[in-house]
Amino acid sequence: RFGSSPIDSALLSKFETTLGQPPHFLLRRGIVFSHRDMDQILALHSQGKPFFLYTGRGPSSEAMHMGHVIPFLFTKWLQEAFNVPLVIQMTDDEKFLWKDISLETARSYTTENAKDIIALGFDPERTFIFSDLDYIGSSPEFYRNMCRVQKAVTFNQAKGIFGFTESDCIGKISFPAIQAAPSFSSSFPHIFNSRSDIPCLIPCAIDQDPYFRMTRDVAPRIGCPKPALLHSTFFPALQGCQTKMSASDPNSSVFLTDTPKAVKDKINKYAFSGGGATVEEHKKNGGNCDIDVSYQYLRFFLDDDQRLEKIL
Template sequence: APELERKSSQESSSSSEKGDVITPWDVSAEAATGVDYNKLIVRFGVKKITDDLVDRLERLTGKRAHPMLRRGMFFAHRDFSQILDRYEKGEPFFLYTGRGPSSRSLHLGHLLPFFFTKYLQEALDVPLIIQMTDDEKFIWRSDLTVGESKKMTKENMKDIISVGFDPEKTFIFQDFEYMCPPFYENIVRIWKYVTGNQARSIFGFIGEDSMGKAAFPAIEAAPCFASSFPHIFKGRKDIGCLIPCGIDQDPYFRMCRDVAPRLNSPKPSLIYSKFLPALQGSQCKMAASDANSCIYLSDTPKEIKNKINKYAFSGGRPTVEEHREKGGDCEIDISYQFLTYFMEDDQRLEEIRLAYSSGQMLTGELKKIAIEEVTRVINEMQSRRVSITDEVVDLFTSVRPLKYTF
């Protein structure tokens, strides 16, 4: 219900009982095991993704669910079942996700939603819209010029395209370069229907913040509406939207869901991911501002090996003897956590969990496996990225109809 969504939005910018902080700009957890996602489900008013929902997705698409969905990395949703209803009835909808450029190269945490979105695009066979919020980063970072933000965005787009999206089904745009009249009209409508008090309670803005910060959320919300892209959806307002994203982005879209009826459009549905932890531990997520906390797409195999060996927080015991006796703690071990995201073989992952938690496998052995898996993922991305030229970027960003008829 809208009232619940508004209430939850107000809570989103504050700390939880345990000290967890989850906002679009800051994520930190008090416990060594990371964010308490069960409490977050209650606090944000979202629904947990159940086995029944995953089974229904597999049944409708005829494809096995993505490992990150089967293992609970994508853990919560808003109205995902309604998207499956649309799919079952043959009613149109599209995918929408995005990225705010914060470094010249994306890191693994940035890439997770895109890996999952690629699976959704292939399984559901629907159009995909990717927004690059270069304007947001310029507003929030005092050290950044417009030109620098646009350059970072171009590099980030090449990283994203390297995931393997289909250019016939994908439109990528950066805010500084795409703003057609219907898109701007939707932004202005959102501005009109969301009060300053609502924006402050949802996002925590204060009087010293620039006016641009208060104005920006409408720009991220506007792509939820098909009418913002007339070259693709021909002005239709009845087309649904599914947004895969991190749970920290929820405040934007709860606001959007509140105003959707006033734009004569369906409320967007969302499917939320957990955070990929920093190398130093699950109390914070990977951050581009700290090179030692993350694995970049541009890292070499040697850099990946050194970072994991040196910085990856271990769930092992202080001595080999104690580790053999008591076993390691997979819940706080970053090398194991990385494997849960990137190792495709469920049986092998379970074997590793049992071996490490029983003390049979030592931390050094676990780190070696994690290094191999992460290096494999990065190498595959880098091999594809070599062929992503400026012309390829121009293809994805050109204003054109996609493969679908509306």
């Protein structure tokens, strides 16, 4: 949709040929399902040319849940497979603008969420995690790129893309430029020696695509490469595959700070089952794994294809 391309068998084969290893199971299973210009990133890597990874987190609670972890686990695999730098933007400014929280609370959420991200094991020599509230004020180059994006996008365009209304605060209207700026290597002169020509690959959930469609439209006009993207589906809430896990609803989410007992209790109490309506029906027809939340969680976390197939 909107010009993205499905991740097909041909692209999966290119992954394997380029990296000398099978594609990540999230790619093989269609959980990471869509892309923009991933073929160009693979070509760059084959030619020995540099690129970097960019992903982010909007810290809206003290602890991340399992749905937040999926993009980071996939990004970690990308970093290891391609051996490239990674920047992680913590959009505490966004949460301050959108949520009824103080700046101090937003910053504290960033600190706690950053601990969760660090615990996943990213390469500390190649990973830069930054808070918008802290970094932008100390980086003239980042702010200049924000200004370039702001000047290149009209209010009507922003309203059409993001659905802004007259009652929205002006901070919301300018925020997309902040999320766009890390797509450009010149925003991080301490990492890329002030180069502006290094392309970027952004693994993200599909709901973030509007930000980066805008960024891709602006990039050539400000003399920067268009960022490439890999899109993933949402991690389902406990209540079923039609809803995504939300940090604001503790009964829909499994948090990284939950104890093993709490996780088990949530799964047993709240997880939507694909079982039959009656015992007899279930014995006759079996369960429906397409809607069974516990099975879907295995699709996201169990990397052994044979074990997953056996369960199915």
